[in-house]
Amino acid sequence: MASEHLLLVMILAAYPIGALAALGIRGAPGRGLVAGCALVGALAGLVLGAVRLGGGLAPTFTASFLPLTGIALRIDGLSAFFLIVIGVVGAASAVYGFGYSAAYEGRYSLRMLGAMLNVLLLSMSVQVMADNALTFLMAWEAMSLSVYVMVLTEHDQPGTIRAAHWYIAFTHAGFAALVAMFLLLSAGDLTTSFAAMRSAPLAHGVRNAAFLLALFGFGTKAGVVPLHVWLPMAHPVAPSHVSALMSGVVIKMGVYGLLRVTIDLLAGGPAWWGGLVLGLGTVSALLGVLYALMEHDLKRLLAFHSVENIGIIFIGIGAGLMFQSYGLTTLATLGIIGGLYHTINHACFKGLLFLGAGSVLHATGTRNMEEMGGLIKRMPRTALFFLVGACAISALPPLNGFVSEWLVFQALLGGSAIPQPEVAVIMPIAVAMLALTSGLAAACFVKAFGITFLAIPRSPEAEHAHEAPLSMQAGMVSLALMCAALGLAPSAVVRVIGAALSGLERFAPAEVGFTLGLPLRVPGAVGEMSPPLLALGLVLLLGLVPLGFWLAGADRRLRFGDTWGCGRIGQTPRMEYTATAFAEPLRRVFAELYRPSRDLSIDFHPESKYFVQSIEYRSEIRPWFERVLYDPLVHVLGTAATWVRRLQGGSVHLYLVYMTVALMVLLTVARWGR
Amino acid sequence: MIGYVLVVAQAALALLLAPGLVGLIRWMKARLQNRRGAPVLQPYWELGKLFRKEVVVSNNASWLFRATPFIVFASVVAVTFLVPILAVPLPFDGVGDLLVVVYLLLLGTFFLSLAGLDPGSPFGGMGASREMTVAALAEPTVALAIFALALSAGSTNLGQIVARTMADPGAALSPGHLLAFGALFIVTLAETGRLPIDNPATHLELTMIHEAMVLEYSGRYLALIEWAAAVKLLIFFSLLGNLFVPWGVSVTMTPSTLAIAVASLLAKLVVLAGVVAVLETRIAKLRLFRVPELLSASFVLALLAVTSSFLLR
Numbered sequence: 007m008a009s010e011h012l013l014l015v016m017i018l019a020a021y022p023i024g025a026l027a028a029l030g031i032r033g034a035p036g037r038g039l040v041a042g043c044a045l046v047g048a049l050a051g052l053v054l055g056a057v058r059l060g061g062g063l064a065p066t067f068t069a070s071f072l073p074l075t076g077i078a079l080r081i082d083g084l085s086a087f088f089l090i091v092i093g094v095v096g097a098a099s100a101v102y103g104f105g106y107s108a109a110y111e112g113r114y115s116l117r118m119l120g121a122m123l124n125v126l127l128l129s130m131s132v133q134v135m136a137d138n139a140l141t142f143l144m145a146w147e148a149m150s151l152s153v154y155v156m157v158l159t160e161h162d163q164p165g166t167i168r169a170a171h172w173y174i175a176f177t178h179a180g181f182a183a184l185v186a187m188f189l190l191l192s193a194g195d196l197t198t199s200f201a202a203m204r205s206a207p208l209a210h211g212v213r214n215a216a217f218l219l220a221l222f223g224f225g226t227k228a229g230v231v232p233l234h235v236w237l238p239m240a241h242p243v244a245p246s247h248v249s250a251l252m253s254g255v256v257i258k259m260g261v262y263g264l265l266r267v268t269i270d271l272l273a274g275g276p277a278w279w280g281g282l283v284l285g286l287g288t289v290s291a292l293l294g295v296l297y298a299l300m301e302h303d304l305k306r307l308l309a310f311h312s313v314e315n316i317g318i319i320f321i322g323i324g325a326g327l328m329f330q331s332y333g334l335t336t337l338a339t340l341g342i343i344g345g346l347y348h349t350i351n352h353a354c355f356k357g358l359l360f361l362g363a364g365s366v367l368h369a370t371g372t373r374n375m376e377e378m379g380g381l382i383k384r385m386p387r388t389a390l391f392f393l394v395g396a397c398a399i400s401a402l403p404p405l406n407g408f409v410s411e412w413l414v415f416q417a418l419l420g421g422s423a424i425p426q427p428e429v430a431v432i433m434p435i436a437v438a439m440l441a442l443t444s445g446l447a448a449a450c451f452v453k454a455f456g457i458t459f460l461a462i463p464r465s466p467e468a469e470h471a472h473e474a475p476l477s478m479q480a481g482m483v484s485l486a487l488m489c490a491a492l493g494l495a496p497s498a499v500v501r502v503i504g505a506a507l508s509g510l511e512r513f514a515p516a517e518v519g520f521t522l523g524l525p526l527r528v529p530g531a532v533g534e535m536s537p538p539l540l541a542l543g544l545v546l547l548l549g550l551v552p553l554g555f556w557l558a559g560a561d562r563r564l565r566f567g568d569t570w571g572c573g574r575i576g577q578t579p580r581m582e583y584t585a586t587a588f589a590e591p592l593r594r595v596f597a598e599l600y601r602p603s604r605d606l607s608i609d610f611h612p613e614s615k616y617f618v619q620s621i622e623y624r625s626e627i628r629p630w631f632e633r634v635l636y637d638p639l640v641h642v643l644g645t646a647a648t649w650v651r652r653l654q655g656g657s658v659h660l661y662l663v664y665m666t667v668a669l670m671v672l673l674t675v676a677r678w679g680r
Numbered sequence: 681m682i683g684y685v686l687v688v689a690q691a692a693l694a695l696l697l698a699p700g701l702v703g704l705i706r707w708m709k710a711r712l713q714n715r716r717g718a719p720v721l722q723p724y725w726e727l728g729k730l731f732r733k734e735v736v737v738s739n740n741a742s743w744l745f746r747a748t749p750f751i752v753f754a755s756v757v758a759v760t761f762l763v764p765i766l767a768v769p770l771p772f773d774g775v776g777d778l779l780v781v782v783y784l785l786l787l788g789t790f791f792l793s794l795a796g797l798d799p800g801s802p803f804g805g806m807g808a809s810r811e812m813t814v815a816a817l818a819e820p821t822v823a824l825a826i827f828a829l830a831l832s833a834g835s836t837n838l839g840q841i842v843a844r845t846m847a848d849p850g851a852a853l854s855p856g857h858l859l860a861f862g863a864l865f866i867v868t869l870a871e872t873g874r875l876p877i878d879n880p881a882t883h884l885e886l887t888m889i890h891e892a893m894v895l896e897y898s899g900r901y902l903a904l905i906e907w908a909a910a911v912k913l914l915i916f917f918s919l920l921g922n923l924f925v926p927w928g929v930s931v932t933m934t935p936s937t938l939a940i941a942v943a944s945l946l947a948k949l950v951v952l953a954g955v956v957a958v959l960e961t962r963i964a965k966l967r968l969f970r971v972p973e974l975l976s977a978s979f980v981l982a983l984l985a986v987t988s989s990f991l992l993r
Contacts, residue, residue, distance in 0.1 A: 379800075382742040393744075402787045403780055412779055415823070419830050427990055434827050434986040438820040438979070445819030448786060449812035452793045456808065461800030462740050533777045533836035540775055540784075543761065547754035551904070555731075561899060563734035569741075569799040569896060577740070583797065583805020591813040595972045 013054040020047035021128035028120025040120035044100035052093025058086035076197035080137035083509030088134040095254035095357040102481025103247040122152040139188035140196040150177040169239035176236040180226030187219035220267040228260025231290040241309035246364020254357035280327030287320025291443040315352040337420040344413035351406040355398040358485035362392035365474035370467040380463035384471040391482040400448040404537040406492035457585040464579040683771040691760040698910035699723035708957035735899035738799035748795035749904040752788040756908040766941040767930040769839035777836040796893035807892030824982035828860040831989040859985035866978035868916040875960040921948035
């Protein structure tokens, strides 16, 4: 009992101390305190979550703080799981941030960055433990605002302000929806505990409305298509360890919220809820990866991949919700476990990739892949960690991304159990889209890794790149190890996630039924596999082949020479394949979707048009979402804002009139209401 | 115990037969084109020669370039331990199912593409880009074909799929199976770099995919990659042969059934090699940007396969 209180106090104390230290202490000691406090808090959360899911704590644990404020905390399985997610990425980012933010010294406000980093981690930890809507919403808003401040860190860089505007607009649209949703659920009293909300009888219409509001509100944070527009703008401009947190954890809070509301507070709903989530997930996964393919800004590319991976998570959860509505509890559990497994996997590998991209940015000063190249020789460790992340996100066995995708595949394959064939037929289509997504993701990461790290440097900056400092490497290596561990011990992870779900009283009791031996076996033996044995086999084979060579007496001579250039001597970076060229075939295949705009201008010599002086070719792909959906919206909002501004005349008399009118209207309405 | 011996024997057999399979297709093609053609055993001699040659590595290449042949080879050999080439059920059935097989092969493709980019040669980059495009577009077809097979077998487990079809021979002729076979056959051509997607015989840089990607390899590295490519072809052929037409696959592990299994495997490989040889003499290579159309045709076949499995269940 005492230990959980101690851990909770550590979480609640370490972060504020870190935040205050950031404001008060400058220089390396300040950065050290920021990182240290964030690390302590994150690890305390990690331990608390792990102990809870390992069965070391009571199923739920409630703590009420300062009764008058209405803040109430409670830790159940789902909270514990997300505490682990926050803890893993939070700890790695904090350590990494110590080295990374050194470059900000004297240029940008390190005080705000350090303080907000701790506020962010604190608010997310509180949020997943929140036991009433008020606590949840306050933590939610603190999280959103701290991210906003950190996105603005490099405020003088082009695009930053615009990105922050988009971010704040989306986050507040989502927040409004969430407030409305909780007001519906709690019958107006936001301090009502979640337990009371669970047992409140709600009409069908109210439940549906609450679900749709939740989907919108949490969807904006998760960055699910078409609410993802802010994500590829805001992620790249934030400092890289913040990007890692945003992509690894912050957007997962959308997943947490959706799960908390739909399967815990509302206890599932009709099949179309799941279908909607599944559909959004499929579209997000596919569009996310397709736009990522066209991206040459390394961090923007990763941000689009977050849209993709949120899509995969939503596919798992959506399938789970659908199965639940048909009473197929085992399959429902499988789907949601797949989604949650992918949640922690994505937190690890995307966190790792963003940290890797940050190291590259740190070393070369650019995010443009076309100006990199050859970094594997200049920063070998970063390259290796990035490669691990790239393999994991491409779902290559035996790393973690593959395991969760496999689980989602297995859940979808179980779709034939749905009694209505017209509904069940959605599942194979989702399977196909998921497979296409993972194939395209592999292509995209061949591009990302190949163009960034391989071949010869494409610019002087890349040529003089240097390896990241130790603290940054430590952040990366911890996440790389997590990727391997999560891939190699799936049975244990699945059991932990099963424990996270079994705490939800109203989610049909999770009779998980996975076997706990080496192989991961899906209930009903739909399929099984064993990543540890697979990894062992691969490692053995990797050792045996050179041994075979040696025994067979193969020629071991090795000569170094130039790359073959069709007889041309001397290779320059301009001869290399570029990222644009790499993605060109896929751009052509999906041209209908991209609708690239091309602009070709040729300058001729004034004497004769047979002499070309210069050719300029520009091509741009702007996601059609922005054109079709958001351009009109921005226009309408701008017009409305101009109109509303007229109300603000600066005259006190006018304001008094407004207030009187408002008061009278309110009084009348209140009178009618009675 | 016998199972483990069998698995090792099966992997060894696959490794041994694979170059011969490539040689056989080449020889048949030559005969069909009124050429005498190189002997069937030619690929073995080529491999042997490559193993004895020194390796030239580009100055620009990193460790990845030198590790890739081993990764590609290891992933392909790992697959030969998982797929039913001679017998079911295999002791390693639980280690990986059909999805694992597909993604293990993707692992090899992934690293091979990276290695194509590594020396900085434009050809390598071009091959890598095309290879990943084709691989990505083939993925959904493979997944749907797996779905169709798993629906009728109730499992993605390879041994189960084979056993279920053997228990119910009529299933092999069901529309779902036939359509899935067609889809997977097209994917086989794409994944193994055969006509009409890629031309395994060409060394004309602008038309090739696989060959462009491995252009910088030489000596034993090239031998490993070529060998792995041959084994991959054999794996796809034996999947086509044993998942859809499982007869001959040994279930009881007695010497006589194993002998039948070897004989039937050889027969299936020869038939499929013949089909591919005829096909490759009859059709021309598609333009790169027509390839997606062919792959989407195979996707539609696979989708129909799943739908009919649903409706005719």
